Amino acid sequence: MKSKIAKISIATIAALSLSASVASADTLSDTLSQGYLKCGINSGLPGFASADSKGHWSGIDVEVCRAVAAAVLGDQTKVKYTSLNAKERFTALQSGEIDLLSRNTTWTETRDSSLGLNFAGVNFYDGQGFLVHKSLGVKNAKELDGAAVCVQSGTTTELNLADYFRKNGMKYKLVAYDSNDQVLKGFETGRCDVITSDSSQLYSLRIKLKNPAGSMVLPNIISKEPLGPVVRQGDDKWFNIVKWSYNAMVAAEEAGITSKNVDSMLKSNNPTVKRILGVEGKLGENLGLKKDFAYQIIKQVGNYGEVFERTVGMGSPLKIKRGLNALWTKGGLQYSPPFR
Amino acid sequence: MFALLRDRKVRGILFQLLTIIGLVAFLWYIGTNTVHNIEQRGIRTGFGFLTGTSGFAINDSPIAYNETYTYWRVFFVGLLNTIIISVIVIFLSSILGLIIGVLRLSNNWLIAKLSSAYIDIFRNIPILLQILFWYNVVLATLPSPRKSIELFGSIFINNRGFYVPKPDMNSTTIGVMVSVAFVFVFVFFLNRWANKRHEETGEDFPVLYTGLGLLVVVPIAAYFIFGANFNFSYPHLRGFNFTGGKTFYPEFLALTFALTIYTATFIAEAVRSGIEAVSKGQKEAAASIGLSSYQALKLVVLPQAIRIAIPPTINQYLNIVKNSSLATAIGYPELVTVFAGTTLNQVGQAIEIISMTMLVYLVVSLVVSALLNWINFKMKIKER
Incomplete structure (x- = not known):
């Protein structure tokens, strides 16, 4: 930290x-x-x-x-x-x-x-995706209306997130941290329902979780990230x-x-x-x-x-x-x- | 010419002049060099970025804000959050500090030891660790929204925050709020009048009881006068989270708890040193004219002790304002987090943004210290 x-x-x-x-x-x-x-x-x-x-x-x-x-x-x-x-x-x-x-x-x-x-x-x-707890039962990003979303602040991810929810007429609660470690911690303690990030990052964050099998990456890719x-x-x-x-x-x-x-x-x-x-x-x-x-x-x-x-x-x-x-x-x- | 240099006054002026010229030249060099470097590297300059659309959300804003607002608005959201957290922590830590400071000198062994243990523990742990402790250990262990702790059927506590009912801003609500403010102003002047009368005639007026009575009666009267229409919005679980009501987010709570508990230790020490600086003779004199120990504390010791405690307490208030910027570790959206952090990274103009942020802290701190110096001046013993 x-x-x-x-x-x-x-x-x-x-x-x-x-x-x-x-x-x-x-x-x-x-x-x-x-x-x-x-x-x-x-x-x-x-x-x-x-x-x-x-x-x-x-x-x-x-x-x-x-x-x-x-x-x-x-x-x-x-x-x-x-x-x-x-x-x-x-x-x-x-x-x-x-x-x-x-x-x-x-x-x-x-x-x-x-x-x-x-x-x-x-x-x-790369492209931006979502990582969710399996227990939420969410299968698609369009079902995320009202969710609390953890994101690393100051990234293009944070901007794409705002665009995506606005475009789809959905609301979300932003939880922005300045390090990936705190993002992971927020997700594990339940401060947020979802992590959004470049999908490659989601895979590498997922293997750092205590119980990787308890979470899944949603199929939606919402942006271009070269x-x-x-x-x-x-x-x-x-x-x-x-x-x-x-x-x-x-x-x-x-x-x-x-x-x-x-x-x-x-x-x-x-x-x-x-x-x-x-x-x-x-x-x-x-x-x-x-x-x-x-x-x-x-x-x-x-x-x-x-x-x-x-x-x-x-x-x-x-x-x-x-x-x-x-x-x-x-x-x-x-x-x-x-x-x- | 050389004879002039031997004159101490002339020499003094000469050296001062040289120092000023040197300083100005140095600053000028830095300024022009910066501009040159920035231009050469093709970095955008100026404050034009402030009118651009931010494009990002902020989770806890006291004023209307969403991603379509400008960076200017982001700046104000951050500034307001800094001010809000500072004012709340100053208020809470003053009260807690005063109580602990007095208790530490208590004759009761257990109370005195507990108070000094509290001070020794929380004063000596770095504040950042305490913030992280409250955030990642205490608040994070609360249950999830679907298993919230429920109080009175309308207050919900979970790991996403504390949710309480919030009155709608209709004429009744505003009327009652104004009436409460009115009572406070009235009692302030009543107190002045009563003190003056007490000095002139020796007669007492029960200001405290009158004030408390008014605080009950007037808002109730206002409630009925302004239409008797309280309308609360209650928090309720919808989908993933609670909506409605007022939310106190864990980031805000962790920061408030940590800063209050940390700063109160320093204020308690200031109060204790103030009390101990009041000479023993004062307490004995108070006892000899028949004042109880509570009366002696309230009427004789504390008024003198607080005067001594004010200057070190000012320092603590200034530290609160500055320490609030540690919120960036847990993502509470105050000035450093949203402006010197997120905004800086989205627009990349470090010099403009860091200068604005430093200027804000400088101005806020100067205002706080000017205000408290004025209070200090008013509280000083008027030598007659």
Whole structure:
């Protein structure tokens, strides 16, 4: 539980550091000279970012940090993680406390246009859903009129919730907390009937419950939630690096390059594979990186499919299906512009 | 020129001037640098966001609010909730603090020990923990809405809050409320008149009994005059939750309990130190003219003790206002939760929002301390 003092001081420090720091627009050379990447992640969301007993972070959002570190510094371990709650995340990025925000953050017009942020891609296509106690006997979100709803405050989820109930002419009692832990506690103690959140989050919150079998996720999906990594506006070079580090993972999956076969793929005759791995052309150098940046990502972190299955997919407790997150060639939305 | 510098007065002025110039230059540098950085990073600036639609709900608002209102409205909802919780806690903790402070000096061993145990326990546990304790441990263990505790068939207590009947705002209700206010104002002036008469002639007037009598008679009279039409809205279970009546949410209750119990310990200590500062001779003198120990406390000791206790109590009142912002941990929608929290995250303009919030706390605290300093001044012993 972070106290309000911590929260206010982060916001205040952020406000102050906006005033004090001489704007540095070259994140790449800053990162190279300090030798590590400053990455902001969720404070605890299994599948997206959670720490094990030894303090090692894992999750699909954490892998984006690792990929960028591998691309820029050649070593996926050189990341300094800052765990942030929903309210702190943008100020932390704006103020330079972190250089990359990879914290299941929804890409919206307001955030893209007025917060001084750039979204560098979508590493998880999500949608908002509802988690209810089975004992309520509710089978559909349309039956939730009058329910008390727990939600994490300051999220797009909170706005979608208001829209959804208004659109359907239903009433609800809002119970807004600023951490997911308190949301879970509110649900378990019966302060609210329902939790609403991105449906991937609902699955990971559900396995944290004392009695997961006593609750269920409703079939309704009420919004589009494209989640992705975010950088500050005004540093296009850094924006490109993050964007193409992520694209490299998707392109690698499409080209059939995995962390296991990447070394043998170096000898491949396929020109696409050669360009991705930097055997041919100067794609990495155009970004201001080494030629083999994508090789490092794939070797050390893996391609998008590997990362997905390991963190949220069948190789994880969450068992989320690829669905919208399958490659475009397999009916999903994951698509990398060509490496050319 | 150098001779001038040896003049202590001139030197003093010079150094002060330099300090001011330095300070202004520093602030100017910070200001322009901030604006420059913000512009460079493409962050929206200014207070234009305040007229935008909020799009989110607030669970406990004293004024009309829903997601179609503006951020301005959110600001006022938060501000009002901060003020409401502060006023309630100031009132309750003063009463509790006064009682505990007096009891702590009681001659009864058990009462004195219990009071000092209460102070020692609650004063030394961090307030945030106490809030979380009330919220997550005490109130959360209440039964669910369908198994609510029912009192008199119209009051319901469950883990979603305390539900009580609420009178509709018709002419009878308003008439009775105005009449009660009228009685209080009347008794205030009656008391002044009675004191004056007591000083001049020595005759007593039973202000307390008159006041209590009026408090019963006048509202009843008002009730009949204004149409004898009380119409209560009763809470009742509908679907998942209770509707109708007035709801006190667990967030509000936990914050009120925790802040009251915590702050009362400090006020009790202020009262105790005030009482102990009154010299023993005063009590003995009171006893020697035949006052009972209750009379001595009420007429001789407390009036002097309260004067001493006021300045430290002011500090506690200011702490209440500031500590109310800890509500963000449990989601009570006061200023920091809904404005410096939710609104900040939806619009992302940290500098504007944090400055507005800090300014509010500064202004509220200055007003509270000005008010109490004025009372302190009025209460001071007038040396003749």
